[in-house]
Amino acid sequence: MNNITNLPTSIQKIILDISSYKDKMTPQQARNIVMNASVRAEDIEYWQDYHHPLTNSYGRKSLFTNSLFEIMVMSWCPGDISTIHDHGHAQWGAVQVFGYAVFKTELMANIDSDGFVTNFNYWNLLWNELLQASQLQCELIGEIHNKDSCYSYAEIYDEVVRKESLKKITSKYIQFIHCKYHLDLSSSRILSIGCGTGIMEEYLLKNYYLEWDNVLGIDTSESMIKLASKRINAFVGDILDIKYTNSCDIAFASLNVFQSFVPSLMEEAIEKTSRIIKNDGYLIADFITSDHIRRYRNILDSENVVLLRKPSLIEESHNIIQQNEVINVAILNSKLQIMYGGKHNYYLPSICQVRYILGKFFNRVDIFDALTFAYLNPEDDTSPSTQYLIVAQK
Numbered sequence: 269m270n271n272i273t274n275l276p277t278s279i280q281k282i283i284l285d286i287s288s289y290k291d292k293m294t295p296q297q298a299r300n301i302v303m304n305a306s307v308r309a310e311d312i313e314y315w316q317d318y319h320h321p322l323t324n325s326y327g328r329k330s331l332f333t334n335s336l337f338e339i340m341v342m343s344w345c346p347g348d349i350s351t352i353h354d355h356g357h358a359q360w361g362a363v364q365v366f367g368y369a370v371f372k373t374e375l376m377a378n379i380d381s382d383g384f385v386t387n388f389n390y391w392n393l394l395w396n397e398l399l400q401a402s403q404l405q406c407e408l409i410g411e412i413h414n415k416d417s418c419y420s421y422a423e424i425y426d427e428v429v430r431k432e433s434l435k436k437i438t439s440k441y442i443q444f445i446h447c448k449y450h451l452d453l454s455s456s457r458i459l460s461i462g463c464g465t466g467i468m469e470e471y472l473l474k475n476y477y478l479e480w481d482n483v484l485g486i487d488t489s490e491s492m493i494k495l496a497s498k499r500i501n502a503f504v505g506d507i508l509d510i511k512y513t514n515s516c517d518i519a520f521a522s523l524n525v526f527q528s529f530v531p532s533l534m535e536e537a538i539e540k541t542s543r544i545i546k547n548d549g550y551l552i553a554d555f556i557t558s559d560h561i562r563r564y565r566n567i568l569d570s571e572n573v574v575l576l577r578k579p580s581l582i583e584e585s586h587n588i589i590q591q592n593e594v595i596n597v598a599i600l601n602s603k604l605q606i607m608y609g610g611k612h613n614y615y616l617p618s619i620c621q622v623r624y625i626l627g628k629f630f631n632r633v634d635i636f637d638a639l640t641f642a643y644l645n646p647e648d649d650t651s652p653s654t655q656y657l658i659v660a661q662k
């Protein structure tokens with residue numbers, strides 16, 4: 269071994285701990301070794317390099333190297349930016365940060381102002397790097413939330429997807445329906461199927477003077493309900509298991525809820541919903557068309573979150589599905605989190621099929637474009653904005 273006695277004791281400890289390691293080391297173990305060494309900024313000040321050439325993006329000084337690993341001090345001046353990259357043969361490393369570091373990528377230079385990718389080579393590279401980073405982070409945190417695919421995603425969904433769509437779509441169509449059908453929302457009993465984070469229901473409560481006890485949300489996702497419960501009455505449950513009948517005046521299913529069912533269960537979900545609604549009551553639901561993928565932005569972002577989305581059209585048992593794969597990069601509770609959000613499927617029946625199914629359980633079915641509110645006729649097989657709105661009366 270190289271002579272290490274002139275290195276700070278904390279660094280010597282890291283070298284000895286790694287060298288005495290017999291098994292294959294995981295990133296979690298490497299992290300523990302670094303943390304247990306309690307390196308202080310003063311220990312490594314001697315190797316700082318803030319006068320590095322601009323082209324290097326950051327200063328680097330090697331403290332120790334052998335055939336297995338290397339210990340390096342890296343120095344970023346305020347404003348220095350470096351992209352994710354490997355170091356020769358190194359596959360991964362543990363980095364202890366002193367001071368404040370911000371994660372950024374040149375992502376925004378490779379998408380247009382509407383959030384669509386313009387450089388697919390760059391996008392695919394970035395996607396794969398983020399996938400690896402999210403796996404590594406799962407390993408480090410020691411938790412993978414397989415059980416509930418919406419775990420943590422609920423907060424991100426709320427911040428980047430739902431707030432914007434409430435402003436641009438849902439609040440506007442509620443206003444449209446409220447006027448067109450002369451609905452007395454303030455005295456209506458409302459059930460929201462697949463209520464998600466309850467943001468739309470909270471909006472209804474506040475803006476249409478509904479009574480707290482008259483609004484109820486149901487969702488299968490625990491993490492969605494955890495957030496929703498801060499806003500409305502909501503419980504974890506599956507609409508397919510609900511036994512109530514004739515108990516609400518209006519049922520909402522907003523942001524493609526029925527399309528998140530597998531094709532064989534969508535009709536059952538609509539039927540079960542219709543049973544809960546009182547006679548003359550309404551179902552208000554929105555859907556996307558099979559050409560919605562054209563409008564599906566690859567990037568959504570807010571101050572603390574960047575959501576990367578890869579949509580594709582797939583076919584399963586002769587049904588068309590829009591499959592959205594997502595990666596979230598977020599600063600949550602002051603920590604950077606890179607999370608693979610999995611694949612989310614949305615069944616894309618034709619508008620005619622949806623109209624036919626609803627016609628089995630409702631006396632009147634009106635369909636409008638969800639943005640322009642243009643009335644869709646029975647022969648229309650798409651909707652100008654690629655999103656449409658159903659108002660069905662029992």
Ligand SMILES: C[S@@+](CC[C@H](N)C(=O)[O-])C[C@H]1O[C@@H](n2cnc3c(N)ncnc32)[C@H](O)[C@@H]1O
Nearest residue numbers: 462463464487488489492506507522523525528
């Ligand atoms: C696209 S999200 C829409 C959420 C919410 N309605 C909104 O407007 O933001 C679809 C929601 O439906 C829920 N969901 C899916 N299947 C369900 C079921 N069988 N019963 C109740 N909720 C369900 C999901 O957990 C998810 O939160």
